[in-house]
Amino acid sequence: MKFLDIIRDANANLLRNKLRSFLTILAIFIGSFSIISTSAIQAGVNNFIDQQVDSYGGEGYLAVVSKDSFDALEGLTGAMGNGNSTPIEYKEDKIQDGMTPITNEQLDKIKKIDGIDGDSLVEQKSLNISYVSSKKTDKKYLIGAEALPPGNIKVETTTSGQLDLQGDEYQIQLEKKYVDVLGYTEENIIGEKIQLVVVDQFKHTQKTFNVKVVGVIAPGVISMGYSYVNNKTADDIYTENTKYYPAEYKDHVVAIAVNYDYKNHSAKEIKDKLEDIGLSAMTIDDIIGSIKTFFDVILTVFKIFGFIALLAAAIGIINTLFMSVQERTREIGLDKALGMSSARVFLSFSIEAISLGFWGSVFGITVSMILGNIANNIFHAEGGFLESFPSFNLATYTIKDIIIVTVLIMFISFLAGTLPARRAASKNPIDALRYE
Amino acid sequence: MSKTLISARGLRKSYGKRNSKFEALRGVTLNIHEGESVAIIGKSGSGKSTLMHLLALLDKPTRGEITLNGHPTARLRAHKLNTIRNKKFGFVFQSFFMNANDTVLNNVILPLKIAGVGYRERHRRAVSALKTVDLDDKRNNKASDLSGGQKQRVCIARAIVNDPKVIFADEPTGNLDSATGEKIINLLFKLNREKGITLIIVTHDQDLANKCERQINIKDGRIVSDTSADAEQDDDGDEEIREIIAESEEDDDEDATPDKFEGDNNIDGMLDQKHPVHHINIDEDEEDL
Numbered sequence: 001m002k003f004l005d006i007i008r009d010a011n012a013n014l015l016r017n018k019l020r021s022f023l024t025i026l027a028i029f030i031g032s033f034s035i036i037s038t039s040a041i042q043a044g045v046n047n048f049i050d051q052q053v054d055s056y057g058g059e060g061y062l063a064v065v066s067k068d069s070f071d072a073l074e075g076l077t078g079a080m081g082n083g084n085s086t087p088i089e090y091k092e093d094k095i096q097d098g099m100t101p102i103t104n105e106q107l108d109k110i111k112k113i114d115g116i117d118g119d120s121l122v123e124q125k126s127l128n129i130s131y132v133s134s135k136k137t138d139k140k141y142l143i144g145a146e147a148l149p150p151g152n153i154k155v156e157t158t159t160s161g162q163l164d165l166q167g168d169e170y171q172i173q174l175e176k177k178y179v180d181v182l183g184y185t186e187e188n189i190i191g192e193k194i195q196l197v198v199v200d201q202f203k204h205t206q207k208t209f210n211v212k213v214v215g216v217i218a219p220g221v222i223s224m225g226y227s228y229v230n231n232k233t234a235d236d237i238y239t240e241n242t243k244y245y246p247a248e249y250k251d252h253v254v255a256i257a258v259n260y261d262y263k264n265h266s267a268k269e270i271k272d273k274l275e276d277i278g279l280s281a282m283t284i285d286d287i288i289g290s291i292k293t294f295f296d297v298i299l300t301v302f303k304i305f306g307f308i309a310l311l312a313a314a315i316g317i318i319n320t321l322f323m324s325v326q327e328r329t330r331e332i333g334l335d336k337a338l339g340m341s342s343a344r345v346f347l348s349f350s351i352e353a354i355s356l357g358f359w360g361s362v363f364g365i366t367v368s369m370i371l372g373n374i375a376n377n378i379f380h381a382e383g384g385f386l387e388s389f390p391s392f393n394l395a396t397y398t399i400k401d402i403i404i405v406t407v408l409i410m411f412i413s414f415l416a417g418t419l420p421a422r423r424a425a426s427k428n429p430i431d432a433l434r435y436e
Numbered sequence: 437m438s439k440t441l442i443s444a445r446g447l448r449k450s451y452g453k454r455n456s457k458f459e460a461l462r463g464v465t466l467n468i469h470e471g472e473s474v475a476i477i478g479k480s481g482s483g484k485s486t487l488m489h490l491l492a493l494l495d496k497p498t499r500g501e502i503t504l505n506g507h508p509t510a511r512l513r514a515h516k517l518n519t520i521r522n523k524k525f526g527f528v529f530q531s532f533f534m535n536a537n538d539t540v541l542n543n544v545i546l547p548l549k550i551a552g553v554g555y556r557e558r559h560r561r562a563v564s565a566l567k568t569v570d571l572d573d574k575r576n577n578k579a580s581d582l583s584g585g586q587k588q589r590v591c592i593a594r595a596i597v598n599d600p601k602v603i604f605a606d607e608p609t610g611n612l613d614s615a616t617g618e619k620i621i622n623l624l625f626k627l628n629r630e631k632g633i634t635l636i637i638v639t640h641d642q643d644l645a646n647k648c649e650r651q652i653n654i655k656d657g658r659i660v661s662d663t664s665a666d667a668e669q670d671d672d673g674d675e676e677i678r679e680i681i682a683e684s685e686e687d688d689d690e691d692a693t694p695d696k697f698e699g700d701n702n703i704d705g706m707l708d709q710k711h712p713v714h715h716i717n718i719d720e721d722e723e724d725l
Contacts, residue, residue: 002552016537334533337494339522340550341515430489433533 006344010351013324021356024313024320028360028409029367031310036361036405037368037395038302044396045295049288060117060262062270062281063124064110065255068100070280102253102279109277115265116258122147122231124255125238130199130206134192136183143196145172145227147234161190161215163230170211171230172196178227179216189213196229198237202244209237310409313360314416317353321420325349332424333432346425353417354410361409369397440506441601441634442468442491447500449486449657460486461497462657467664470601473628473635475645478654485606487654488638492525492604493517522551526595526633528624530607532587536580540571543579544593551598565593569623585616592623602634603627609644621647 014021111118125147131140148163163171172194179189196209211233229237260270267283274281325332332345372395379386379394386392449461460483468474468491478484489495490502493509502509504520512520526547534543541562548558566572569589574582579590588608595603605624609617621644628635637648645651653661 002549002554005549005552330533331535335546335550336518337492337521337527338547338550339518339520341518344550429494433529 006348024316025360027313027316029364031313032361032364033368034306036365038299039401040395040397042299044394047396048392060259064281066100067278067280113273115261120259122257123253127237128241129196134182134194148228165230170233171214172211173215173228175217175227186216198240317416325420325424329432332427333429336429342425346421349421349424350417353413357410357413361406438469440467441470443503445501447497450498471632473648475648475651476638477645482654483657484638484654524601526600526603528591528605528608530610534579541575547598565597569593588620605637
């Protein structure tokens with residue numbers, strides 16, 4: 001018997017009892033719909049995060065603070081949040097915000113660690129800019145900006161270019177929301193100079209930096225609304241910020257960013273080495289990871305529900321096919337009397353089961369894709385919660401996921417079908433023909 | 437004498453286990469020759485259907501041996517047996533066994549489909565088989581829309597579509613009125629005559645049996661008479677008992693007495709005899725097909 005005939009007959013047999021087949025397919029549909037939908041959302045979220053990380057680059061990037069600072073941060077959030085950690089003791093030699101500066105001795109040691117690129121070490125300076133303005137407007141706006149960290153980091157810009165990090169010119173990648181209010185469009189602001197103004201908090205002196213816009217930053221998870229400036233700009237603004245600071249505050253470094261050789265060293269290895277000298281480090285993945293974990297946990301729960309639905313559907317397949325075997329006992333007897341082998345009988349019932357699974361998953365995936373696209377459009381429309389993230393498709397259907405889900409469901413259906421298929425195959429042609 | 441096609445030696449078949457053991461066949465030996473028309477006659481429960489199932493390789497004997505064209509069949513693999521049934525045998529059943537929702541053509545195609553014959557070829561052969569039974573105009577009708585006689589003709593078309601050597605017919609007229617039954621029988625004999633297909637008919641209808649060249653009477657799992665000249669008797673120890681039982685019960689076994697038949701082995705001559713067709717329903721044949 002030809003394989004194509006078996007497939008055609010299996011589907012014809014399913015059509016013989018349309019309502020029963022439909023209900024079984026419906027059960028599979030529910031399972032496949034939930035699984036493909038959660039996969040799509042998971043893919044959407046991961047895709048977006050990966051896009052952010054990719055656009056940000058950041059392989060080899062390490063954010064380093066002293067271990068005490070790290071514990072303090074955890075302690076603070078712990079004390080406020082889950083309450084699992086103990087309050088931190090006040091110590092005279094520490095700065096009052098709980099941050100422990102990285103010592104010069106530690107800085108020297110970092111540079112000597114095998115695998116760390118000492119030249120890339122940058123002190124993370126928090127810049128205090130009073131406002132931004134431009135020639136085209138009288139208004140002044142608050143702005144957050146920081147030096148672009150080291151690492152192969154690129155910020156996703158909607159228009160044009162990257163910062164000349166080591167250059168002598170003041171440069172900025174401006175967050176998109178400032179473009180309009182400063183009186184420009186995304187296209188014509190490139191190359192223009194805007195004014196970053198620093199007013200000293202002690203002496204109220206004022207200094208204006210004329211900074212050239214080299215790019216406009218797309219909104220994203222990592223930039224968090226910040227604009228980025230090159231090293232020269234950052235250094236000069238920081239110097240201005242700390243001009244009147246008391247001496248003991250002036251040179252302390254709370255956080256640094258540094259590159260490691262990610263091709264030859266694992267992040268864990270480098271982190272352990274830093275740990276040995278009393279420092280804690282985070283990679284981009286560590287920073288992003290928490291967001292991913294959050295989504296993964298929720299979606300895994302939904303996926304489990306999908307699998308439970310699929311399990312129920314599998315029992316439906318077993319039931320449907322057992323009824324079918326019962327009804328078609330004589331037919332099976334005739335087929336076997338006329339020379340159909342047991343293996344073929346088994347195969348034809350298995351293919352019926354697989355067909356049920358196939359149609360169930362095809363319908364599930366199709367409906368999910370239609371609803372997913374509608375949802376994406378609604379969320380991206382004005383007022384939708386993804387309006388400001390044009391590159392974030394909540395539901396993303398990858399060919400890989402579609403194939404995996406379809407094959408998985410067909411396999412589960414096959415397993416469910418083996419029971420009735422075995423019963424059909426083991427029928428004795430004579431007994432089957434006698435069956436009333 | 438033509439060549440021996442199927443040969444059975446000391447066939448025994450029992451069902452069930454120790455206490456509820458039932459012996460359907462108690463030692464049957466016979467030869468069936470190419471081109472013969474053979475009737476296996478017996479009452480319900482006589483073992484005639486069991487014998488046919490064994491000869492048709494649908495079942496295996498508990499003991500004894502069946503050879504086909506001189507080849508023993510006992511050790512043949514299931515796959516081989518399936519192929520033999522599919523390509524060399526045709527089956528006609530009392531209750532037709534058709535897929536009622538399918539078309540006439542698709543019902544006839546079934547053995548070819550199982551054999552894996554390509555679409556065009558099987559379509560052509562099924563149409564030609566339907567022409568043989570004079571039903572090719574009904575090829576696209578649903579099988580359930582046919583009359584009983586038409587259904588049985590479709591089944592005959594299905595039986596001959598593979599060009600078989602043998603047709604096994606299990607009470608082929610059992611569900612038909614006598615006039616229709618007569619037509620079916622004539623059709624089967626025509627195939628026997630013109631195509632040389634060996635015909636093995638299981639029946640309890642003596643009139644039908646009389647039309648065959650040879651009658652084999654079965655009773656209680658043994659052959660009680662065989663009109664064939666070279667009829668071979670069972671050579672095992674139960675021989676005597678068998679004959680005693682056969683003789684003692686002969687009197688009340690009206691419908692199964694082979695003595696009445698006086699015809700020769702000439703097929704044409706036999707078909708010329710205009711036997712009035714009595715449709716004798718001796719008993720409700722519930723166990724047999």
